[in-house]
Amino acid sequence: MGAIFGSGVVERWGSAFESVLISANFVTLLSALGGAAAGGLISYFIAKQASRETAAREKETLLANEHAQALSCMVTTMQAANRLFTLDKDLKRASTPLNGIQPWQILQASAGPGSPPLRYSPREFTPFIKAKSADVVHRSLLLAERLDSLEAAFAEYSRRRVELEQFLLPLSSFTSGAMSSAIPPNLQTPAKYRMDTLNRLILQMAEFCARDLADAQSLMKDLNTAFTRYFGDKANFRLEIDAVE
Numbered sequence: 001m002g003a004i005f006g007s008g009v010v011e012r013w014g015s016a017f018e019s020v021l022i023s024a025n026f027v028t029l030l031s032a033l034g035g036a037a038a039g040g041l042i043s044y045f046i047a048k049q050a051s052r053e054t055a056a057r058e059k060e061t062l063l064a065n066e067h068a069q070a071l072s073c074m075v076t077t078m079q080a081a082n083r084l085f086t087l088d089k090d091l092k093r094a095s096t097p098l099n100g101i102q103p104w105q106i107l108q109a110s111a112g113p114g115s116p117p118l119r120y121s122p123r124e125f126t127p128f129i130k131a132k133s134a135d136v137v138h139r140s141l142l143l144a145e146r147l148d149s150l151e152a153a154f155a156e157y158s159r160r161r162v163e164l165e166q167f168l169l170p171l172s173s174f175t176s177g178a179m180s181s182a183i184p185p186n187l188q189t190p191a192k193y194r195m196d197t198l199n200r201l202i203l204q205m206a207e208f209c210a211r212d213l214a215d216a217q218s219l220m221k222d223l224n225t226a227f228t229r230y231f232g233d234k235a236n237f238r239l240e241i242d243a244v245e
Helices: 002-021 024-095 122-130 135-171 185-234
Strands: 172-175 178-181
Touching: 024 122, 024 135, 024 185, 122 135, 122 185, 135 172, 135 185
Parallel strands: none
Antiparallel strands: 172 178
């Protein structure tokens, strides 16, 4: 009985499997499953490739932004160095006058408003921090503050020099195209005080400006090194130190 039952089941299911295997629906189903699997693999590889390309574009965009930030930092430093160079040249000439000439007689007062203060953006330092040159952050900010102080001192010098000119004007006369002043005894002390104050300002500014210009040139060299190290063959800019020496 068991053998007959088993044989019947085998025969019945065997014929059913055979009919399923050769049926058009089963063949269509296998084709659909195979196509779905292949389509899934293709979609996976396409998505993976797209993800890699997106990551590459994002990296390239980030690098381009950092490149622009670094350039902005370097240009700001170059502007600071140029302003220091110009001021240093005038101060050196005034602080080493010819015999019989006082420094204040050489260094003229500034005319009109000065240049706007130079400012760094925190983002500009990101590439240099990544390049393991974080010390340039402090040095750059300190340079900007020192330049502000020097230019403020020069503005004060200019104000005091104009006051001296106004003080001397009623006592002065033109002879052969040159102005000369005859200071009476009762005004010689205040006149000397004003002149000495201007001379001291010039000598102090000359000392500080020479120091700050040297620091600016050293900073420019280190910015060049860090810029090249971080951006490699994309480092297409360089601060020209010779231009401010």
